[in-house]
Amino acid sequence: MLKRNLPKADICVSRYVLERHAKEQPDQVFVVFEGGGSWTYRETLVRVRKVAAVMQDLGVTQDHHVVVWLPNGPEALETYLAINYIGAVYIPINTGYRGTLLEHVIENSDAELIIAHQELVERLLDIKTAKLKTVLIVGRNSSLKSDLKLLDYKSCIKNMLQDPSKPKRAIQPWDLQSIVYTSGTTGPSKGTMSSYYHAYNGMDEEAWHCLKPNDRSLINLPMFHIGGCFIVNAMLCRGASIAMSPGFRTETFWDVVRETTSTSVFLLGVMCTFLIKQKPTPDDKNHCLRMAFSVPLTEESVQFPDRFGVDIYTIFNMTEINTPIISEKNPREPGRAGKARPVNQLRIVDENDIEVEDGNVGELIIRPDFPWAINHGYYKNPEASARAWRNGWFHTGDAFRRDSAGNYYFIDRLKDAIRRRGENISSFEVEIVVNEHPKVQECAAIPVPSEHGEDEVMIILATKPEQEINPEQLLVFLTKRMAHFMVPRYIRVVEELPKTPTTKIQKALLRELGVTNDTWDREAHGIKIKRDKLS
Structure with missing residues (x-):
């Protein structure tokens, strides 16, 4: 067992890390933004302190929860760091949320303040907003009428003249840093509780040894994913830099890399597929990107080093854990996740938590060798926490096998979940919304393979007696009530869903x-649903 102490706060707690770097290397660039602009460490600290003072003026103190509902950009970055600067808890939520899913996370969060993009605020008017009192609006002034207090973000920043006060107590590595929502399987989405040490430990110099202090990591995954906010934290803790992008776009990816002089990036496997399938050009190696993570490792990922001159690594990770598995440079076997890091105990077990022999498939479970290294439960959900942590081990819900050389191979998800374009989708939450349609008797949401890798969403439904349903009309109903990435591509209508003797859908x-x-395919009918573009 590896024995080590938790690092000091100025190594892994963002407030003290930012202050240290602003003192030691004030003029070093911390962030460059796609489209222009950059902040040094000193400038970042000044901006963060201003936003922190605004939040305190609105009543936020240490340990309070603050929801952030923003696309990638300057405000998403400074609010993230400012929330943690005063020791409050950062709760980013998906900009695709609406309807019942949005209502659930707002209620579960216990937040009184939300910082939201102005084009998203209207969605709050259609739901119960629980403890929310104030909306700090980023963007144009809103003329919406609401019982909530609506404030203009830019004006509040401009009018704030005082400095933020210090937290009532020192922020510690084991304090709650964030609650990040992950897809539920047998229930609503769960809020994963992460300490500062968890956010640090999964991507520190030992875990992600391939990232160096002179690297600039391109942040093109959303800040409401750990592939956004936790990587920002990892680069901050290294004293390195980031490039902030609104999001991944195949056509402009390499232009953004060149513009921002990015040297590293985290790519989902499907992103590698899109990039490899582009027509080769003389500029394929004309860039400064030296390494990329590809998760999972696909056949296209394996082609990256030869095509683009970029070293590839792959890992296995989840919001709840700490990169327990990482590969060597340029692995060549699609599906392999790598070998275990020496900071956790890993087992592959059967349904009774009995370890299986090498070569056999079972569920991967994990137990860290030191405290606070992975999640410490799901917020306000003791039942889900107990299920995940049964027998003292965290259960990933993913099927793996291990060979005699210690290589781990991802096989499949054991959970009743769907993964589409990097988003984990709860079949439960899809079914809730479909079942709200007045003509639907019952439904089941399942994953089906996508030609781009990962899954597409398919629903199979039965209508109420003497009712008929038009798939295109159903899509209109669903699009207004669920995140864009949850809207099913395939719809099949049957007389009755198959069931077990205990009436459980098969x-x-x-x-x-x-x-x-007899399945209806919306893309075959020319209907594509994309994320709302926020100004």
Whole structure:
């Protein structure tokens, strides 16, 4: 067992890390923004302190919860750091949320303040807003009428003249840093509680040894994912720099890399596929990107070093854990996740938590060798926390096998979840919204393979007696009530869903059948649904 102490606060707690770097290397660039602009460490600290003072003026103190509902950009970055600067808890939520899912996370968060993009605020008017009192609006002044207090972000920053006060107590590595929502399987989305040490430990110099202090990491995954906010934290703790992008776009990816002089990036496997499938050009190696993570490792990922001159690494990670598995440079075997880091105990077990022999498939479970290294439960959800942490081990819900050389291979998800374009989608939450339609009797949401890798969402439904349903009209109903990435591509209407003797829907059978001849495909009908573009 590896023995080590938790690092000091000025190594892993963002407030003290930012203050230290602003003192030791004030003029070093911390962030460059796609499209222009940059902040040094000193400038970043000045901006963060201003935003922190605004939050305190609105009543936020240490340990309070603050929801951030913003696309990537300057405000998303400074609010993240400012919330943690005063020792409050950062709760980023997906900009695609609406309807019942949005209502659930707002209620679960216990936040009284939300910082939201002005084009998203209207969605709050359609739901119960629980403890929310104030909306700090980023963007144009809103003319909306609401019982909530609506304030203009830019004006509040401009009018703030005082400095923020210090936290009532020192912020410690084990304090709650963030609550990040992950897809539920048998229930609503769960808020993963992470300490400052967890946010640091999963991507520190030992975990992500391939990232160096002179690297600039391109942040093109959303800040409401750990592939956004935790990587920002990792580069901050290294004293390195980031490039902030609104998001991944195949056509402009390499232009953004060149513009921002980025040297590293985190890519989902499907992103590698899109980039590899672009027509080769003489500029394929004309850039400064030296390394990329590809998760998972696909056949296209393996082609990256030869095509683009970029070293590839892969890992296995989740919001809840700490990169327990990482590969060597340029692995060549698609599906392999790498070998275990020496900071956790890993087992592959059967349904009774009994370890299986090498070569056999089972669930990967993890137990860290030191405290606070991974999540410490799901917020306000003791039942889900107990299920995940049963027998003293965290259960990933993912099927793996290990070979005799210690290589781990991802096989499949054990959970009833769908993964589309990097988003974990709860079949439960899709089904809730579909079942709200007045003509639907019951439904099941399942994953089906996508031609781009990962999954597409398919629903199989039965209508109420003497009712008929039009798929395109159903899509209109769903698009208004669920995140864009949850809207099903495939719709199949049946007389009755297959069930077990105990009346449980036989999803395994439906998954086996997949897309049938009588399945309606919205993309075949020219209907594509994309994320709302926020100004």
